[in-house]
Amino acid sequence: MATSRRRWFTVALLLLVVASLWRGLASRAWRLPPLPATPGTPYAAPPDDDFIWRRLKHRYPVTSLRPLPTAGADALPGVQAHFAAEAPERKQQRLQRRDAIRAAFVKSWTAYKEHAWLRDEVTPVTGQQKDTFGGWGATLVDSLDTLWIMDLGADFEAAVDAAHRSISFATTQAHTVNVFETTIRFLGGLLSAYDLSGDARLLAKARDVGHMLYAAFDTPNHLPVTRWDLHAAARGEAQAAHASTLLAEMGSLGLEFTRLSLVTGDARYHDAVQRIAELLAAAQPATKVPGLWPILVDAAAEDFDAGADYALGGMADSAYEYLPKMAALLGQGAGLYADMYARSVEASRAHLFFQPLTPTGEAMLFPGVLHASVTDGLVETRLETSAGHLICFTGGMLALGGRLLANATHLDWAAKLTRGCLWAYDSLPTGVMPETSLLAACPDAASPCAWDESVWHAAVARAQPPGEARATIRDQRLPPGFAHIPDPRYILRPEAIESVFLMYRTTGDPRWQDRAWAMWTAIDALTSTPLANSAVWDVNTPAGEAPAKADSMESFWLGETLKYFYLIFSEPGLVSMDEWVFNTEAHPFRRLRGGTVGV
Template identity: 50%
Template structure:
């Protein structure tokens, strides 16, 4: 059994900058904070009235959904938001409801260990860290006991999609042949925090074994420093696949490297070195500057493919942007401050500004799920070239004649492509938090006042276009100019993450001070060792 390291945590560099404001700026900020709270209160009232105890409220029909086990994902994800927003009466009601969750039954055949960890275990731990309510620690431990059984395999690697009925019947439990790297490598924050609070090393031991394997193979992958999207837990092979991204399916395994460094006060030095190796590779291979009107100095993080042709290994960068990948700016802002690394802080600025640009240059002021742009030939000089953009549009549409500008203009009109975008394959907005998350972190780290204005613009546009009679709904297509079609969907992260980050950016800087707290990937704040 691996024991959590003993000793005093290191005095890590400060993350938060000194934030100053005039009295009039303060009045505006507090008005905006209240508007965010009003939006949350409205959603919470509808969820409580129609779906309390279920995972999600369907914001158009008013029905309930249970995609995360039927254990009340929105309820648990919202506990710490209720506390942070000083909604103490509602918090107490929510705690009472949460204590009644029965984790012995599930709406699903298989438990998603990753989602259960970040939403339920993370939600209970954060609410306990904030409130000190022992009822929440008991529920956290209950979830932790369940999740610990997913590690009951011959090689101690977890079962990412766990059939607990098979486990109850005594059937063999084995790690999967393949899994997403984020689902295997993003359990450490929650498991380590549970071990720190309880003094029981089992959970730390479980995820420390994964960390050791990730570290052992970090420099042997096809892009040394990065782990590929797909890993093979059963055979302990984490370096064989050929696709590398900081976006979906891999995101949080990288996000947790600097966050674990902060959480444990530097007592596990490997997290720092693993983060440095990963970002050295990402800055070199994944980040790219898009060619955009006005030539803004911004970055986007793309997907790297490594292929072997006729015995030669070639690396290709797919110039795709993802809303999910917008977390990267906040990660680099956090890591840059913790390590006093100016290169990381500069990359953070450019990545966050890239996400803000994408929001502001869509018709509704909202970023789509995925998009493509033309990459600049040089990171230093990048002049807007309309002909080159139109050729990119033709290439994105698989057209053979890249000189047919009339055809390009028709595609631009048909696909509703704003200048700079050459393809938008997934035009949805799912109420995601990643962009405002990084705007919030960069603001706390730098004090840049323009980020407050960007955040408010994002909030206003999201509210204007996603509000329903009950709450807020995901959008089908953000390329339209008005009246976007809605999906009957409001994932728990809307209230657990998106609205929380909007609230916090307009809050006093000591509310969840980043020098004392660190967020898991579901925006649940854990108390740091300091």
């Protein structure tokens, strides 16, 4: 057995050397990246040197671990469509669009390299640097897999070397660490770049992040401190999960922690997040709105129905998103994650989805926010017909889930949800959707309704301070169907293009590519600066006026937004959805298939 392990280890090293040599020799358009280690293949762990998180003794050690997951027995349906042959002129147009996106990425990446290397972000107007996520080089790590996917080999090698040599997760100057953001950006970014490239330096660094984050689970009930005082933990001080915790920050760690367990063979990471999933599953049928969890949960008391507001958008979003994605990662068409996903979608359709009132009457949906209260044991609810940019991931979520579970109804809702966000984009003079808005709604979400200006005006009157609706619409330049725009910013978010990408990959319909290009031209015109692209303060400015730039470019611009735009114009076999699943920061992980990783 020992001889066998050494033989496998030698073969793995040779494969890494060959992959490194091959990387610069050929186009990657249809080439499969090298396979990383699989469960059962020996993993050479770095030595337990002076890295504090490997030496730290836990106050509440876990004494029994759930076993590593293996691929489900189900043969899941394919996610990707069968793509028709492409006409030469259509291919030429697609490649020109793809290359334009790549050029925009290179522009933003160059600004980061020249002005903020190894810092979290570059300011795209003034060319300054700032740290927003621990000072661990968020833009660098978030961009690693995009660099690989876009075949920017020299920049990828330089970024990997910098991450390996110059970024340490031993400590930070930040007072607290957001465990969720650190997981999706840093752990997710490193694991995905490892899955794509097979570079062992990335896995070693991901293991460092995993060791650090696992210390946040050292609480009496083994639920994490989501806004975490890393420094107190390093001193060995006692810590406990918080009574007020966002659902998304508690329920969106599963993909990254499970993937880390799969590639290292260390079951404790998967054990930690599986415990959360089991608590969510137990609570789901018995919440005030069965099938859904509130935005706020009490992690200290393990109460997953502590809050009163239920939504799929901000602060809850990725907890729902990860349900079908965990099913995809593990190859399970039934069981814990698939069942929770199915129940949550049915509850969303019953309680959250609404049809917006629009001049065209096109069939579309948005998920609103449900406010629940309990009086004398009876639950009363009120639906707020809001439409934040963050909810625009839902179309893609249902497209993925609908394909995995072969549910045609979910696929129909996916198209309607995605069309809703595209309508919101088209409705604004800049061609870009605002961060948050309130909409007038049809009385019946099941079918479109005819345009009625009086219904729109009544919605404006309810949403705004006292005043005449026509004057409010004129003064605030409200597009037809919009009742209020509380936050008119665009901060380079990826959620809408994410759903358009998934609709294209699941249907093969090239019209989704055309919609994506319209989105891109509007976004680039709105946000471009001489250095890169910047968030803007107001997408609803008067015609002819340029919106003021916010001088901000979060790492997800390079890690998510530009990646999805690039992939929708790339060959569909590049990062196939039948082989990969994206985390909420658009980092692709190899799906577990047939009991092995990526096989």
